[in-house]
Amino acid sequence: MSKSMILLASFAVAAYAAGPAIVPAEFKSNQTLLPAYISLSYELSGFPSFAGTKSSPNQYSVNLLQNIAKYQGDMPRARVGGNSQDRAIYDATLQTPTASRCSADPLAIQCIGPSFFDSYGAFPSTKYSHGFNEAWNNASGLSTLEATVPLACKAIGPDQLETWEFGNEPDLFIGKWRPNNWNETHYVAEWQNGTKKIFELFQQHCPELATPVKFNFMAPSVSSPGSKLKPVTIFNNGEDTENIIKQISVHNYITGVNSPGVTLQNSLMNHASTVNSINNHVNTAKSLATIPGLEKVPYIQGEENSLYGGGRAGLSNVYGSALWVLDYVLQAASTGVIKRLHFHQSLGASYSAWYPVGVNATTNPTYYGKLAAAVFMGKSEERYVLPLPDAVNSSFESAYAGYDAKTGRLNRLAVINMNEFNSTQAANTRESKTYEFMVPSSTWKVERLTAPGADVTTGVTFGGYAYEYATLGKPEAVVRRTEVLAVVGARTLKVTVPASEAAILTRL
Numbered sequence: 001m002s003k004s005m006i007l008l009a010s011f012a013v014a015a016y017a018a019g020p021a022i023v024p025a026e027f028k029s030n031q032t033l034l035p036a037y038i039s040l041s042y043e044l045s046g047f048p049s050f051a052g053t054k055s056s057p058n059q060y061s062v063n064l065l066q067n068i069a070k071y072q073g074d075m076p077r078a079r080v081g082g083n084s085q086d087r088a089i090y091d092a093t094l095q096t097p098t099a100s101r102c103s104a105d106p107l108a109i110q111c112i113g114p115s116f117f118d119s120y121g122a123f124p125s126t127k128y129s130h131g132f133n134e135a136w137n138n139a140s141g142l143s144t145l146e147a148t149v150p151l152a153c154k155a156i157g158p159d160q161l162e163t164w165e166f167g168n169e170p171d172l173f174i175g176k177w178r179p180n181n182w183n184e185t186h187y188v189a190e191w192q193n194g195t196k197k198i199f200e201l202f203q204q205h206c207p208e209l210a211t212p213v214k215f216n217f218m219a220p221s222v223s224s225p226g227s228k229l230k231p232v233t234i235f236n237n238g239e240d241t242e243n244i245i246k247q248i249s250v251h252n253y254i255t256g257v258n259s260p261g262v263t264l265q266n267s268l269m270n271h272a273s274t275v276n277s278i279n280n281h282v283n284t285a286k287s288l289a290t291i292p293g294l295e296k297v298p299y300i301q302g303e304e305n306s307l308y309g310g311g312r313a314g315l316s317n318v319y320g321s322a323l324w325v326l327d328y329v330l331q332a333a334s335t336g337v338i339k340r341l342h343f344h345q346s347l348g349a350s351y352s353a354w355y356p357v358g359v360n361a362t363t364n365p366t367y368y369g370k371l372a373a374a375v376f377m378g379k380s381e382e383r384y385v386l387p388l389p390d391a392v393n394s395s396f397e398s399a400y401a402g403y404d405a406k407t408g409r410l411n412r413l414a415v416i417n418m419n420e421f422n423s424t425q426a427a428n429t430r431e432s433k434t435y436e437f438m439v440p441s442s443t444w445k446v447e448r449l450t451a452p453g454a455d456v457t458t459g460v461t462f463g464g465y466a467y468e469y470a471t472l473g474k475p476e477a478v479v480r481r482t483e484v485l486a487v488v489g490a491r492t493l494k495v496t497v498p499a500s501e502a503a504i505l506t507r508l
């Protein structure tokens with residue numbers, strides 16, 4: 001946000017605290033986001049189930065992804081990695097894509113076989129990043145690198161490549177795969193040594209990818225901005241001396257599944273908690289941008305979600321978390337410096353947006369939060385987002401304006417009323433609030449993200465549509481109603497939103 005905008009915003013608070021929030025009719029920022037703002041990260045071990053194979057894709061997953069692509073103009077990027085990336089040992093004799101044991105290494109707890117790589121290309125028009133194992137310091141790990149680089153580079157190829165990754169959350173190697181005194185200097189030396197080896201393997205097996213443009217990484221993929229391996233120290237120690245880092249990736253979770261005091265209202269349906277979590281990244285991103293050579297390297301969250309440890313049933317898999325997803329995306333986008341998000345997906349994890357296969361195949365509420373966010377964002381590379389703190393009264397609510405980056409014109413509004421309402425409460429006790437915005441004379445289409453209560457795992461709709469497994473993720477009309485609002489009186493737009501509901505407004 002530019003300095004003049006900050007001044008304008010604080011002026012609005014002072015002068016109009018009791019009235020409708022002033023929404024600038026035009027806004028321009030100097031910060032451009034990456035395309036596919038809403039992207040995904042797949043735990044490597046579960047990726048084959050989410051994706052299927054190139055010759056037999058998981059059509060349910062493809063449909064769900066294409067719904068998002070329809071709005072954001074781009075398929076979510078597929079980052080394949082996570083904890084299992086650093087456990088993955090390759091076994092050429094495996095008949096399945098993954099296994100928990102294999103003959104290549106009797107001590108391995110995660111194995112992958114040749115058919116693992118058949119999953120790349122299953123999602124159409126999608127760019128992928130594959131994460132190589134860094135944690136090994138044994139013979140089977142070295143053979144894994146030597147065997148999987150050729151397989152990955154051939155399976156992904158130049159057209160589907162987003163970037164590569166070497167190591168996931170290396171800060172958590174300390175005291176586990178690495179000694180307690182392992183620090184940024186050791187990490188940087190190891191990362192550079194490993195990526196050099198990967199480059200040599202590319203030269204041998206995929207020379208078309210061993211070029212300055214195509215050979216690049218997301219890194220350092222530490223678990224949080226406050227990681228034991230400090231991102232700023234990592235880069236000050238020369239991580240990117242070869243200029244091969246395409247995206248600075250730092251992971252984020254709001255808190256853990258077993259953290260004291262974690263509840264929907266305290267931790268997720270809570271704008272202050274979301275802002276606080278995101279601000280740690282903004283500070284890190286800004287510090288990194290002052291390091292010579294990093295000024296133009298985009299900062300992303302290559303893996304993020306609600307609660308680390310897979311999410312918690314009753315919190316991460318309920319509709320209240322869909323409101324969190326929406327608030328999280330819009331707040332992160334409004335910073336301008338967090339250029340893309342990868343929501344993490346893992347088989348059976350309650351924070352996954354959907355379960356892709358088997359008897360439990362289902363669309364989780366958080367999928368709907370991503371869809372609502374995609375409708376607000378449109379093409380993220382053409383979107384500026386401005387938070388509207390004057391429009392709301394408490395940290396259980398948030399509001400945003402969206403601008404077309406090309407013209408600076410206001411064309412989206414969002415209101416997220418995160419006051420917790422449970423489906424177990426009487427429906428007639430669900431309180432609504434009316435939010436007022438001062439905008440130019442205009443009419444707006446309203447699409448609501450709603451469900452019977454914050455606690456439900458099913459029955460969610462966005463814009464009156466469901467996207468469930470029964471229709472293989474294709475839209476099914478549930479509520480047939482087109483809602484249009486117009487500015488009345490003194491340029492005021494009034495939007496009424498019940499507790500635990502959000503509205504996305506698109507200017508007509």
Ligand SMILES: *[C@@H]1O[C@H](CO)[C@@H](O)[C@H](O)[C@H]1NC(C)=O
Binds near residue numbers: 001
């Ligand atoms: C954008 O503008 C702000 C405020 O003028 C400035 O601090 C920041 O460095 C600029 N960022 C870029 C990427 O130009």
Ligand SMILES: *[C@@H]1O[C@H](CO)[C@@H](O)[C@H](O)[C@H]1NC(C)=O
Binds near residue numbers: 086105106108110136
């Ligand atoms: C080799 O390293 C991997 C970690 O990537 C580990 O899971 C496996 O147990 C190790 N194998 C041996 C023989 O130490």
Ligand SMILES: *[C@@H]1O[C@H](CO)[C@@H](O)[C@H](O)[C@H]1NC(C)=O
Binds near residue numbers: 181183184185186233
């Ligand atoms: C890491 O530890 C080594 C000693 O093993 C030391 O020389 C180096 O300065 C340390 N690096 C950092 C960033 O603290």
Ligand SMILES: *[C@@H]1O[C@H](CO)[C@@H](O)[C@H](O)[C@H]1NC(C)=O
Binds near residue numbers: 189190193194197
């Ligand atoms: C450097 O990479 C080689 C493989 O190319 C590996 O054998 C060696 O253990 C690595 N050394 C360090 C310090 O990471």
Ligand SMILES: *[C@@H]1O[C@H](CO)[C@@H](O)[C@H](O)[C@H]1NC(C)=O
Binds near residue numbers: 359
């Ligand atoms: C389905 O969900 C149930 C309940 O969470 C779980 O016990 C079971 O293992 C799951 N089945 C599969 C195939 O994932």
Ligand SMILES: *[C@@H]1O[C@H](CO)[C@@H](O)[C@H](O)[C@H]1NC(C)=O
Binds near residue numbers: 421422455
């Ligand atoms: C909704 O239900 C959850 C779980 O039982 C409970 O912790 C929370 O306090 C309830 N919220 C309201 C507003 O009643």
Ligand SMILES: *[C@@H]1O[C@H](CO)[C@@H](O)[C@H](O)[C@H]1NC(C)=O
Binds near residue numbers: 391392
């Ligand atoms: C904020 O609180 C004031 C005073 O309690 C009330 O008049 C107003 O309607 C509230 N606004 C919203 C958006 O809830």
